[in-house]
Structures are given as C-alpha cells and as structure tokens.
Amino acid sequence: MEKVRLNNGLSIPYLGTGTNTYGKENNDYNGELNGDFSALESAINLGYRLIDTAISYRNEAGVGKTIKDSGIPREEFFITTKIPADDQYIKNKDAVRRTLDQSLENLQTDYIDLYLIHKPIEDEEKLRLTWEVLEEYVGKDKIKTIGVSNFSIDDLNRLDSFATVKPAVNQIKSNPTEWNNEWIKYMFKEDIRPQAWGPMKTTEAHREVLGNIGTAYNKTWGQVLLRYQTQRGVIVIPKSHNPENQKANLESLDFTLSDEDMSQIDLL
Template identity: 45%
Template sequence: MKHMTLNNTIEIPIVGSGTNTFGKEGNQYTGALRGDTQEIDWAIANGYRHFDSAQLYNNEEVLGKGLKKSSIPREDFFITTKLNTREGFGGTDWAHAEIKKSLEKLQTDYVDQFLIHFPWDNHDEIVEAWNVLEDYYNRGVFKSIGVSNFEKEHLELILEHGHFKPAVNQIPSYIGKWNEDLIAINKSQDIATVAWSPLRGIDENAKQVLEEIGNQYGKTYAQVILRYQIERDVIVIPKSHNKERQAQNLDIFDFNLTSNNRERIANL
C-alpha cells in the first residue's frame, strides 16, 4: 500500500474503503442495519486498513464492530469520520455530544481523521465548529482534522481564522467532474485531496475507453480510473459490496499509465 504524508506528518493510505451502505439491508443508503459486518470483514481480509465513515451514514457502529472483532491492532487502522453538518451546526455542546457518540459507536478512544462533512451559510459557525475540532486535535483525540465538500471560500475562511489548516478536503472527483481547479487550490495550501465516489460517472462510452486502456495492462476499467486518480496525488475511497472487486480496487500499484492514456481519461 502506498501512503501519503499529510501536512501534520500523519501518514494515510492512499486507497481506503467507503462504508456508507455497509451493513445495511439491500445495500441501500437508507436501509436498516442488518446486524452483521460482512463487507468490513471482507475488506480487512483483502488488506484494507483505511476506512471512511460519517455520522450521516448512520452505521458507524458497523465499522466499529468489524474492526474490534478483527485480530488487527487498532493502531494499524486509519479511521475517518465526519461531523454531520448537512443541516448546519447545532452549537459547541451539540458537537461535543455528537463526537462522543461517534467514538462510542466506533469503539475507539481516538480517530485518525475527523472532518466537517459540509459547509453551510454561517461563517462564524463554521469557524466555531473548526475550533471544536482543533480542541480535540490538540488533545490527541483526533490525529488529524479536515473538511469535506468545502469550496475555495470555505477553505479561505478556515485558513484565515483557524489555528491549524485542514489536513484534507474530501470532494467529488470523478469522470465528468474531475474538479481540477479545487484540487489545485488544495495543493497550493498543502491540503490533501480525497475523492469521494471516485468511480462515479462511468457511462458506456467511458467504460469502453477505459477497458481499451485496461487491456494494455491486464486491468479492469475501475482499476484504470483509480490508478488515474492516485497518479494525480488524489486519495481514493472506493466502495464495493463484492469481495473480489474490493481486492481489485487495491491492486493498482503495479502499473503506470502513459501520458497519452492519462490525457484520454482526463477528457472523458
């Protein structure tokens, strides 16, 4: 596994596993929890050590249970979760309570990375929320802190008023929405980019091109896309409910795309 060093010297595996439908009936985002940890078990067996979760997913306990019952030490895992700010910010006390719930569900006394999930339209509150994360970072409960879905204006707000810059900005980056400008902004501030849903947007035309490229390396179209992403220094968190495809998504470190193939992918 290749790792990236974040701006606070913490190392993060450049490929992780998304989890937002794991352990849910019908593998649906809004499905009720099934009570098992099958997908987490497979991912651990396949070699995943980086897992991306969130309060909004309503299944942090699935990840916590799966990691806890494995024979692998906690420190070997990199766990990300996120403060649910989809509806805004409920205040400092609310944030402390939500963070406590996450730690309990994840069955850990620290997380490797904690993010603000979404920006909202109150800049003072965004700074207040960031200050809460900074407090946990200072105390070692969060080993790194960052943001998700933040645009340039939100990053500038944190950079101006925060004591620590975000370690990552988790954003959409996929075919049809590579988000090159925002990735460049992240890079200019030494903020790592994490791509959520990195395999989204693959229509039949794109799939044909990717398969043609993949045939040159003995790789699938999904492996080609993930390789393209990490060659851009973008961390990826693909998700699969299939054990074999999970393994394939990790098997992307034994080939390099040509400049011509990278250009073809960029233009999809």
Template identity: 35%
Template structure:
C-alpha cells in the same frame, strides 16, 4: 510514464505529519447489515483505511469489524479510521457531543481523521465546528482534522478565522468532474485531496475509453480509475460490498497508466456533478 508503487501500503503524508493510506474502503450507502462483512473483507485484502460518517448509519458496524479484526491480528493502530460530523450537529458544543457519540459507536479511544461533512454556507457554523475539532485534536482524541465538500472560499474563510489549514478536503472527484481548480488550491494550501464517488458511482465502468485502457493493461475498469486517482496524488475510497471486487479495487499498485492513458481519461471531463453542489447544499435534516 509514471512508475508503479512497489508497496500495497502506499500513503499520502498530510500537512500535520501524519500519513494516510492512499486507498481505503468507503462505506457510503453500504447497509448497516452488510458493513461489518465488507470492512472485514477489506482488512483481509490488505486495506488499512476505512471511511465512514455519522450520516451513513453504519459507524457501529465499522467498529464491530475493527474489533473482530483486532482479535485476528489486525491491530487498531494499523487501521486508519475516518468519520464525519453530520450537518445538524455543527456548532462548538454540539460537535463535541456528536464526536463522543460517534466514538461510542465506533468503540474507539481515538480517531485518525475527523471531517466536517459539508460547509453549509447558509448555516455558517463551520468555523465554530472546526474550532471544536481543534480542541479535540489538542486533547489527543483526534490525530488529524479536515473537511469535506469545501470550495475555495470556504477554505479561505476557515483558515483566516482559525489559523489552521485542514489536513484533507474530501470532495466529489472522478474523470467526469476532475476538479483541477480545486486541486490546485489544495496544492497551494498544503491540503490533501481525497475523492468520493471515485468511480463516478459506477457510471464510468462501461465507458469505452476506460474499458479500452483496462483491456490494454489486463486490468478492470475500476482498477484503471483507481490508478488514475493514485497517479494524480489523490486519496481514494472506492466502495463495494463484494469481497472479490473489494480485493480487486486494492490491487492497483503493480501497474502504471501512461501519459497517453492519463490524457485520454482527461478528455472525459464534462463537469458532471453526481452529488449536491456544496455552494447551495444546506440540508440539516
């Protein structure tokens, strides 16, 4: 049986030596008008990791929340901030311009982690894009560089062309789609696995297996799912705009799932993908 972490600030050490908080707040599909309040609620609850993207349309509101938190004692250097390059901006020079725009919206001098949002295999610009990421990192404007939604062949192409192993690959990952093969590739290459849609977009919160485990531990189904990710070694970014649920989703470091719990959750794997297939998704609109 795994031992629970004693620290609410559990981290994963990346291949470049930087550390990322294991649990962060995701703001995908969070309306701009609700984002600032949600991020402030997360920071108040102890989160020190916020994940946004140019495509989400709420970078500015994340920045406002960070600025407001700084005035009440949560320093910028204590918060790990992630954003992503949108598909239409892939390419070397266009990446540099898009990064500047994101940083203006966020109101930041440096970024903790920048991700290529999708590989876009038919567009085939992710290598030049990542070279621009490396340039920005070398300038000290980004601490870590990574990717999102990359399959093994995309990772191999990227590393072969640039000689740089991404620090993170953020992928759709939940008990219906636990991605064991891709996680094994990550482990061999030294890439940290980060899960988006970690709760299966809410589809698993009423699953009988998850509910039974939650009742046995006196926890919520969401807490059980987030703890499952933590014990697998995943970075996880649950999303909510409800302050109580935001706080609850962070309260996962005082219990552990047993081996039998983990085995029961493993039976939920049915290959259900809730988002686009990275091998065929080439949208740049």
C-alpha cells in the same frame, strides 16, 4: 499499501473503502440497519486499512465493532468519520463535543485518525466553533487529523480566515463525469490533500476508453480509473460489497500508467 503524507506529517493510505451502505438492508443507503458488516469484514481481510464512515451513515457503531472484532491492532487502521452540518450536532461547542465523544464511543477507539466536517456550514459562527472544538480534540490527541468534505474554494478561504490548524483533507466528488480539476489544483497549491468520493461513476464511453488503456496493462477500466487518481495524488475510497471487486480495487496500485495514458484520461 501505498500511502501519502498529509500536511500534519501523518500518512494516509491512497486507497480505502467507503461504508455508506454497509450494515443496511438491501445494501441501500437509506435501508434499515441490519448489522451485516460482512462486506467490511471482507475488505479488512483483503488488506483495506483506510475505513471511511460518517454519523449520517448511521453505522459508526457497526463499523467500530467490525474493526475491533478483526483483531488487527488499532494503529494499523486509518479511521475517518464526519460531523453533519445539522444544528443538533453543531449548535454550540458542547453539542460538538458530545458529537465527537459519541463518535469515539461508537468506533470503540481512543482516537480518530481523520474527522471531517461533512458539508459546508453556512453560519460563520457555527463553522468557527465547530472547527475550534475539532482543534481542541487534536490538542487532546483524541483526533489526529481534521479536514472537510465538499468545501468549495470559497468555503476553504472562509475557514482559513480563522483556523489555527489547516485542514489536511477535503473530500470531494471527482470522477470522469465531474473531475473538478481546478478545485483539485487549488488544494494541491494549498497543501490540502484531495480525496475523491464516488470515484467510479462513469458513462459507457468513459469505460470504453479506460478499458482500451487497461488492455496494455492487463487491467480493467475500473483499475485504470483508480490508478489515474492515485497516480496524480488523489486519495480514493471506492466501495464494493463484492470481494472480487474489492480485491481488484486494491490491485489498482500495482502498476503505473504512462504519461501518454494519463494525458488521454485527462481529456475524458
């Protein structure tokens, strides 16, 4: 698996799997939990090691059990989870600590590789105390890496005004319908690694262009799209319940797009 080094010196796979519909009825984000994590089992068996979950997905425990039951050594995985910005989780430092401890218990692990703030916390004091506790857990080696999700440039600057540990990752929306290139350029300049959620969202016109490019490489439009992102340094976490699609996503890393093709995709 191709990896990239973060600003704290640790390496993260360039491609992982999201899990926000895993373990739920009808593969529906809002569906009742049903304990069916066969899609995650399939992904792990195929070689996925970057696993992305969140408290708001309600399935941390199922994700943790599936990883544990795989029998694969813990150190081979890079597990990400996220703390919500809701008051019950961040109203004070003790609440944040309880939340982080619960994630560790749910995921059946002594440490979490990457813990993100799921969305911007508007209250300055609560943002500060949440980040300070995340830094505290880094100091205790219970969390290896901390970062954010959906933080704008202004949000990142607010955090930078007091953080003593720089966020290593900002997970944002990035796909042909909304590349957010200026945002991504800023993160590269600040040594914060962009990670794309929803990376496969496209229109029919996008898929036609990407499919035409893929013909020369014997690749699908989806593989071209994922390779464009990873080749320019963006981590991706596509999610699929279909083993064939999961395998195809992994195979997006075994070819290199030409500069001309990269430029053409830039214009989508």
